[in-house]
Amino acid sequence: MSDELTCQQLIAFLDEYSSGEQAPxxxxxxxxxxxxxxxxxxxxxxxxxxxxxxxxACGEPDVAPPADAPEELIQAILQARRADER
Amino acid sequence: MTTTAAExxxxxxxxxxxSADASERFVRAHAARALAVARRFLPxxxxxxxxxxxxxxxxxxxxxxxxxxxxxGTWLHRIVVNAAxxxxxxxxxxxxxxxxDLLPRYDDAGHRADVQPPWQKTADEILSDAELRQRIHERIxxxxxxxxxxxxxxxxxxLSTSAAAExxxxxAGAVKTRLHRARQALRSLLEQDLA
Numbered sequence: 001m002s003d004e005l006t007c008q009q010l011i012a013f014l015d016e017y018s019s020g021e022q023a024p025x026x027x028x029x030x031x032x033x034x035x036x037x038x039x040x041x042x043x044x045x046x047x048x049x050x051x052x053x054x055x056x057a058c059g060e061p062d063v064a065p066p067a068d069a070p071e072e073l074i075q076a077i078l079q080a081r082r083a084d085e086r
Numbered sequence: 087m088t089t090t091a092a093e094x095x096x097x098x099x100x101x102x103x104x105s106a107d108a109s110e111r112f113v114r115a116h117a118a119r120a121l122a123v124a125r126r127f128l129p130x131x132x133x134x135x136x137x138x139x140x141x142x143x144x145x146x147x148x149x150x151x152x153x154x155x156x157x158x159g160t161w162l163h164r165i166v167v168n169a170a171x172x173x174x175x176x177x178x179x180x181x182x183x184x185x186x187d188l189l190p191r192y193d194d195a196g197h198r199a200d201v202q203p204p205w206q207k208t209a210d211e212i213l214s215d216a217e218l219r220q221r222i223h224e225r226i227x228x229x230x231x232x233x234x235x236x237x238x239x240x241x242x243x244x245l246s247t248s249a250a251a252e253x254x255x256x257x258a259g260a261v262k263t264r265l266h267r268a269r270q271a272l273r274s275l276l277e278q279d280l281a
Contacts (some may be wrong), residue, residue, distance in 0.1 A: 006195065006196025006197065007192065007196055007197050007198050008190075008192045008196035008197075008198075009196065009200075011190055011270075014266070015262065015265065015266040015269070017151055039197075039198055039201050042200075042204050043190070043198070045123075046204075046205055046276075046277070047269060047272055047273055048210075049205070049208070049209040050269055050272050050273040050276060051241055051269060052199065052209040052260065053186070053209050053212055053213060053222055053276065054216055054222075054237060054241045054242065054269075055241060055242065056173055056209065056210075056213040057213060057219055057222045057223060057226070058167050058223075058238075058242045060123075060160065060163050060263065061119075061122065061123065061126070066118050067118060068118055069114075069117035069118040069120075069121050069138075070121075070135075073117060073121060073135050073138060073139065074114060074117050076135070077117065077138070077139050077142045077143070078106075078109065078110055078113060079114050080139060080142070080143050081113075081142070081143065081146055082106070082110050083175065084143060084146065084147065085104050
């Protein structure tokens, strides 16, 4: 990879940079670009924030759910399951 | 209570064979959590019930595609999230976005041509704002299905690239490309709300 890594090249492989998959010499090229490009630093920050937001907004909840679901919901699910099996 | 791998395999075989007893045990064990997850996306109680019910049906229908790599509960969780997102999108009447419109644009020198002002909040601040959280759910629901599925499997369910590829019948390269594009597109959608 040349010394003149562009923003486009960096962003194309941002997932690999972000997950630490790159070889050390490639990572060094990325860090050299980032040290002089605040726009790519901001893009990287918001890209990583997006991943964290998805996990936080949709991941499995840490807290225990209520012990029981409404019986009517359980029966509706089981009835739909039986109808689907036929 | 601990469960051995052999017990888990036997239970899975019973579910796949359509055992009414195994189905009921599974529903009773997981319905409360599934409903709690659906409620996070859908303020309307009857929508949350419908999403949970749709999710269990999809779960039972897709058991033959379950290859391990995550627990049955985690597999169900992802299906509940997807069912809730679909219900949300139907309620908001928002179409899927065109992914290509949401990827970064560059000038001839490879510099970005579409730089927006920085986001004003951190991920933690965004997640602790109930209104923004709801907006995030709506934005994820707008992603095209192929991309949303990869995002779910990799970033929510936490499957490896190869496990996600196997589940989707895609190559590992395709999964990596789709995931990166999905994250970039969602980043652009969120930027419209946050910059």
